[in-house]
Amino acid sequence: MRSIKDYADIVGNETIEEIEKLGSYLNGKIVQNINSTPVGGGVAEILSRMVPLLKEVGVDARWDFIKGGERFFEITKKIHNSLHGVEENISENDFKHFLEVTEENLKDINLIGDIIFIHDPQPIGLIKAKDKNGFKEKKFIWRCHIDLSSANVKTFNFLKKFIEKYDYSVFSSPLFSKKLKIPQILISPSIDPLSDKNKDLPDETINEVLSRFKIDPERNIITQVSRFDRLKDPLGVIDVYRLVKKHVDCQLVLAGGAASDDPEATEVYNEVIEKAGGDKDIFILNLPPISNIEINALQRASTVILQKSIKEGFGLTVSEGLWKSKPVIASAVGGIPLQITHKYSGLLSRTTEGTALYVKQVLQNPEYAKQLGENGHNHVKHNFLITRHLRDYILLFLKTGYPQMQDTVYL
Numbered sequence: 102m103r104s105i106k107d108y109a110d111i112v113g114n115e116t117i118e119e120i121e122k123l124g125s126y127l128n129g130k131i132v133q134n135i136n137s138t139p140v141g142g143g144v145a146e147i148l149s150r151m152v153p154l155l156k157e158v159g160v161d162a163r164w165d166f167i168k169g170g171e172r173f174f175e176i177t178k179k180i181h182n183s184l185h186g187v188e189e190n191i192s193e194n195d196f197k198h199f200l201e202v203t204e205e206n207l208k209d210i211n212l213i214g215d216i217i218f219i220h221d222p223q224p225i226g227l228i229k230a231k232d233k234n235g236f237k238e239k240k241f242i243w244r245c246h247i248d249l250s251s252a253n254v255k256t257f258n259f260l261k262k263f264i265e266k267y268d269y270s271v272f273s274s275p276l277f278s279k280k281l282k283i284p285q286i287l288i289s290p291s292i293d294p295l296s297d298k299n300k301d302l303p304d305e306t307i308n309e310v311l312s313r314f315k316i317d318p319e320r321n322i323i324t325q326v327s328r329f330d331r332l333k334d335p336l337g338v339i340d341v342y343r344l345v346k347k348h349v350d351c352q353l354v355l356a357g358g359a360a361s362d363d364p365e366a367t368e369v370y371n372e373v374i375e376k377a378g379g380d381k382d383i384f385i386l387n388l389p390p391i392s393n394i395e396i397n398a399l400q401r402a403s404t405v406i407l408q409k410s411i412k413e414g415f416g417l418t419v420s421e422g423l424w425k426s427k428p429v430i431a432s433a434v435g436g437i438p439l440q441i442t443h444k445y446s447g448l449l450s451r452t453t454e455g456t457a458l459y460v461k462q463v464l465q466n467p468e469y470a471k472q473l474g475e476n477g478h479n480h481v482k483h484n485f486l487i488t489r490h491l492r493d494y495i496l497l498f499l500k501t502g503y504p505q506m507q508d509t510v511y512l
């Protein structure tokens with residue numbers, strides 16, 4: 102089992118001591134995280150690492166999930182897309198069903214936390230318990246991982262009724278915040294440098310993974326790791342690969358999987374298979390949720406990493422690629438520009454043609470690629486590692502008990 106002390110080699114002893122000290126002030130307080138899926142996607146990725154570390158520094162951190170049937174998750178996926186600005190038809194009946202499932206979860210989930218930490222829109226309605234059960238002492242925090250800057254007004258207003266009942270809200274970037282009556286805190290997500298997904302790997306492991314998937318280690322590898330989701334634009338990635346391949350030899354890896362709260366994944370996966378049209382140099386890997394070493398190895402084996410998202414909350418895969426000192430070419434959307442300074446720590450693009458041009462440039466200039474990757478690694482090291490995130494969360498939890506700490510608010 103990893104310990105918080107193991108991070109000292111990366112971030113220094115002082116940082117670790119400070120986190121331990123801050124954690125001790127929470128004195129066993131129960132922080133109950135609630136989201137909608139244990140695996141798949143960035144929220145589950147972060148919680149799976151954050152919860153054990155919080156426990157280690159003295160917070161009684163818990164992690165629960167809400168339940169819902171197929172229809173509920175179809176609706177929450179539409180809500181998710183429409184918050185990202187995608188046109189979706191969400192009917193009154195859909196909103197009604199969302200509320201009914203919320204009521205069922207209110208009956209099932211034991212809200213035992215001193216702090217109830219709700220992640221994203223799916224469980225947002227659990228705030229109803231605050232008034233209903235007269236929870237005066239408990240603090241409720243809503244953590245939004247979505248870019249709300251172009252959110253559909255009707256959908257957002259539906260959620261706003263719930264959001265404003267929380268004590269605090271947390272956003273990943275100042276650009277995503279909204280006019281709200283409650284305090285808004287800025288906390289960026291993070292990656293865990295010691296997790297299976299990000300730790301150093303021996304060459305044998307990387308080679309074993311490549312040979313298992315029959316990927317040629319001697320040729321250029323372009324990779325995008327993402328759930329099979331239209332907002333990640335996997336079809337656009339295939340277009341990029343085809344444009345690049347006219348000039349430079351390359352293989353394409355699209356590594357993905359499904360999240361249990363994402364009903365569209367199979368459909369998108371099938372579209373990707375069809376578009377690839379049997380091209381032997383396109384590797385479409387539908388990976389089970391436990392494939393952390395595989396994803397790590399694929400990222401480390403890549404010549405260039407893409408994240409061609411149309412919309413993105415933060416895009417952990419960008420930090421994951423940069424941490425591995427890889428040149429990352431990603432869309433200038435959502436939280437991605439927080440991670441990449443254009444032409445310094447990666448490349449930002451807005452079009453398929455632009456992305457293809459940058460991929461070509463990077464493949465043809467290994468020195469430039471190396472410099473981008475190194476700068477990206479340092480940027481992630483200073484801004485997007487789990488130790489920074491852990492410290493921010495502890496300060497937030499402390500603040501809920503000490504309103505005089507208002508000045509530590511970042512927004």
Ligand code: UDP
Binds near residue numbers: 419
């Ligand atoms: N991921 C994974 N398996 C997959 C696809 C993605 O483990 O098949 C991981 C990926 O490495 C990253 C997270 O899921 O850690 C995705 O987070 P991100 O913020 O990039 O996107 P989200 O899925 O939350 O929209």
